[in-house]
Amino acid sequence: MDVKSKRPIAIFYPAFMGGGAEAVGLWIVEALKDEYALTLVTVADIDLDKLNAMYGTNLSCSSVQIKALFPSFLRPICYFFIANNPSLRIVFFMHCCAL
Secondary structure (H helix, E strand, O other): OOHHHOEEEEEEOOOOOOOHHHHHHHHHHHHHOOOEEEEEEEEEOOOHHHHHHHHOOOOOOOOEEEEEEEOHHHHHHHHHHHHHOHHHHHHHHHHHHOO
16 A cells, blocks of 8 residues: 555554563554554654564564654663653653654
8 A cells, every 4th residue: 555545643652661561552553554654653762673673573664654752862861761750751741742
């Protein structure tokens, strides 16, 4: 199916910090990638190759557009604040929703 003829879907998954919910989220993206024009909205840019290796998915920048609030080099500090400060977690997630 041509990308221009695919209906768009935005998927909000703010933080890829590991775990079962992350696997489910990525497999949802995997299941939808051929039929829809997907945009994955996250707090920090993600490494699709690493996530593919961890979860057995086959995602690429051609199958899903990534919209991130911060570049990948800031990912560790973003995830630190998300994991350790509930107030900042809300700020990150709310700003990410505005993308």
